Amino acid sequence: MRSIELIANTASGSVSAGAPDEARAILAEFGGKTNVCVPENGDLSGCLQAAIDRSPDLLVILAGDGTARAAAELCGMKGPMIAPLPGGTMNMLPKAVYGTTDWKQALRDTLEHGEERPLGGGLVDGRLFLVAAILGSGALLAPAREAVREGRPLIAFHRARRAWRRAFSGRLRYSLDGGPRGKAEAMTFMCPIASRALDDDDQFLEAAALDPAGVAEALRIGLHSVIGDWRNDPAVQAIACRQARVWASDGIPAVLDGEPARLKANVQVTWKNKVTRILAPPKAAKPDTPETSVEKTLKVRA
Template sequence: MGAKIRSIELIANTASGSVGAAAPDEARALLAEFGGKANVCVPEGGDLAGCLQAAIDRAPDLLVILAGDGTARAAAELCGMDGPMIAPLPGGTMNMLPKAVYGTTDWKAALRDTLEHGEERTIGGGVVDGRLFLVAAILGSGALLAPAREAVREGRPVIAFHRARRAWRRAFSGRLRYSLDGATRGKAEAMTFMCPIASRALNDDDQFLEAAALDPTGVAEALRIGLHSVMGDWRDDPAVEAVACRQARVWASSGIPAVLDGEPARLKASVQVSWKSAVTRVLAPPKQDHAEAGGDAPKETVKAAN
């Protein structure tokens, strides 16, 4: 085993996007190969939060999450820097954090590689309205496009268009106002903030966020941005301007809809967004192995906010 791991807690949410009913037994068999103390928890009655807290209370050396991005984000918040290391495996629909950490490999291959060659790695994250995000935060009307993006991902363009049109009609009144690093000010329909671990423009050890202002003029342009977010990157679209920043203020006339690491949220009408260099510890194979698994794309450049 790469790191010294004596006890492991694994949470398998069989109701999640890509975790089948056989996953808990498959996980137990795989963990048994590596010895040590291992416990697999399957939430009963949908009590995922209780299962997660109980696993952390048992103070394992490693907490393995086989569930969605929301559970991985919650585990990172609860573990912080002083709790167990986490291994966020791809068990959800979008798998944003697992893809950033392990590449595009399946959960069994990712877990085996991690247990054989894993190294402790400290990762940073963003904080908005007191809530953590490890990959990306979308604020404003863009958050309402999440169902349309999922339809695009599933190859259903007509449904995607109708969902995008419905989201556009539901968009909260008024545009976002934003200030980046106390200097750059602007207006936009939506803002995205990407952490270095997931950004195509930032290196993993950069100490700031990539902020992008999304300013579509109608439903067709909004859907085009949604397509770019699925097929490539927000910054591939001409209606998007991206910059690097360490902190931002975003405000609107009413509460702001948001998506944090794939999970919907509702924020106050005025929020602070900031970068925090150390939020949790993950166990993952060396970065060169991660790159071979398809996790690293060529890095581009992004200008500073001011």
């Protein structure tokens, strides 16, 4: 690497005040021209654009998923490679790329053994997501799911009940790949890099229709997503698709790579196989798992 730019957002979820100096020390071990930018006065977008304008070989993101997604949109396939390190609260993309390794080890592993590879993503209402999109009532239940993950079931129940009371009015309608119309309380679309059922090289989104009947079933799905496989829940129907149409009577609440969003009442969801280039250590083989409905669908379509 002849030149490396690193964005360290110390206002993010897990980036300490000392992280920029630690990053400089690690980059210095590998030589080349390096620059570490710490956004001032919250000007993260300005810092990001300035780093890209300097045309580095690699842009390292030590910030949240939203910043990594913004970097992917700005860099595309022709701009610098990106390395999205875990520096946010949820770290959905870094976990998908690097696993649970801390950012310092992930940076060293990437600089020592990194391989360039294209990264696909989904587009919904013109907005990119690199890991997962949740549309409908499920977006409002995200805080309850995190409480389940943290082992706080009572807090999870109260959050779920509060979300259900203010839940998105009306169910979603959807059609996958132009197929029959369906109804659901929520839809999720997961990219191959984060899906247990898809290989990283698959050119599909894993779509799931979630249709819990109440707070108890919603929490059950959340529990399955943490300690097991939510695809095995009877209130979840999963399938693979390349595009989808989702609509409702009003604007649709959503979570895109962990970031809340409000979508139009009628949106298109599409898979794009190359949206940016990442630098990451060689991919580890996914563990063998029982065949799921998604894998069966892929076999039928193949």
